[in-house]
Amino acid sequence: MKVVVLRDRGSTLAVVFILIFMVAFMAPLIYMFLSAAGGTLFLMLFIAFALLIFGGGLYGVIRVRSASKKAEAFFSAAEFSDSAVSIPGEMDFEVGVLEMRGWWSGGKNRTYHVSRKFTAERMSRGPRIPFIDGEFKAAVYSDGTGFIRAPAVRVLSEPYRDVVLLFLTSKGRVEGEGTVTVSTQEDSAQVSFRGDGKLIRGSVYSTLTKARRVKVALTTEGFSFEKILGAGTSFEFSTLMLPEESTVVVGNYKTVSPRSLAGSLGGETLIMGHGEFTLRAILDIRLRPDVKAEEPFRVEMETGEVEESGENEFQEGWGF
Structure with a gap:
């Protein structure tokens, strides 16, 4: 079984650029605020607005990096075999189908958008997740435009909450x-x-x-x-x-996208x-x-004993 980890850390260069630009932009404003005889209220509001914009961009990059680290931590702790994924200790997770669609909007300064929908079919608890041999479909252009629909598991327990596993079977x-x-x-x-x-x-x-x-x-x-x-x-x-x-894709529900996959x-x-x-x-x-x-x-999709045994493992292992 092949394992793919989505390591979307965000750009380190972007973090450095935001910090440098914020310092270079804010220093003159702070100097003006300290030396201005009047208009301090306007300067305070302008500085607060600038900090909000820069802070939002910095938070977005840090959020992506944090989500990626959680997926990598799960990958490091888990053991992957041809039939299951196992981790130390028990965890709560949902079994279902993840649907994603990615698209671009705007002209020269385009923005990438992602819609995600996880449809839970059942909830389980345990230290082992059997590989799901279910139908999937992926159609994604090289720029990330397109859709993916695949069997998936979404972890609900800390420290791996929101880690998602997508199962792409080779059977068919x-x-x-x-x-x-x-x-x-x-x-x-x-x-x-x-x-x-x-x-x-x-x-x-x-x-x-x-x-x-x-x-x-x-x-x-x-x-x-x-x-x-x-x-x-x-x-x-x-x-x-x-x-x-057969392939297991490990990512974070908050950041996984057709483009990253x-x-x-x-x-x-x-x-x-x-x-x-x-x-x-x-x-x-x-x-x-x-x-x-x-x-x-x-x-x-090929049907047979492998699919039936996987379904039975869920039913017997967690009482369904």
């Missing part, structure tokens, strides 16, 4: 096969694909006159971006739709999981809009 298989044909009067391309275990793989054959190349892309419902799997005239492509090995798993556009996905064939034509055609395929 890509189902289906087909052909995507995209054409114009001058160009045509045929993309054949099939499921091969955890992989979606295929080949491209084309006859191009005006089009520069054919691109094969992967996307899914609710995601406005694409992951390019290959480009050219005739080529083969493949990509994993599930992790090579995708960054920890390679930093590129991330599309994987269970459910329905779309394979898209694209004719890249110079000075004209792209011509597209697409076909859906599915990634199905």
Whole structure:
């Protein structure tokens, strides 16, 4: 089992910059306050407002660093095996599903936003958390725009309160096969694909006159971006739709985001999981809009003794 810790400490450079700028900005104001004969009330209000702004920025960075340290402390204390996560002593935790969505707003000075929703299905207490082999889905662009939905555990007890574990199982298989044909009067391309275990793989054959190349892309419902799997005239492509090995992601509920998760798993556009996905064939034509055609395929969760035993372990171990 692979373990990933989200170490989002915030920028040390940002802390230093805020402190230096605050000192440089406040020193003249304090001097004016001490030497001014009048207008001291206005200066006091202005200084208080400036301290509030700088203090808010500093608090935000410190909060991120503190949350990251709590997740790292949990990782250091826990023991991870292929079937469970164990820590010294007992703790209270919720078992459920974590849904996150990240997006950007603004123009040049953009701001990253995250919405989080943890839906608790049951509460438990104990020193051991069995690995949850449940369906998940992740579609995140390289800048953090996108969504993640995965089985998760949220710790309720100190000193690890709000530490969250996301479970990305490797169990599943890509189902289906087909052909995507995209054409114009001058160009045509045929993309054949099939499921091969955890992989979606295929080949491209084309006859191009005006089009520069054919691109094969992967996307899914609710995601406005694409992951390019290959480009050219005739080529083969493949990509994993599930992790090579089951993965536990350790983070803090207050700071975990699609951007931090995708960054920890390679930093590129991330599309994987269970459910329905779309394979898209694209004719890249110079000075004209792209011509597209697409076909859906599915990634199905494997069911069997492993899932049943995991469910029974929750029921027997904590009385459910």
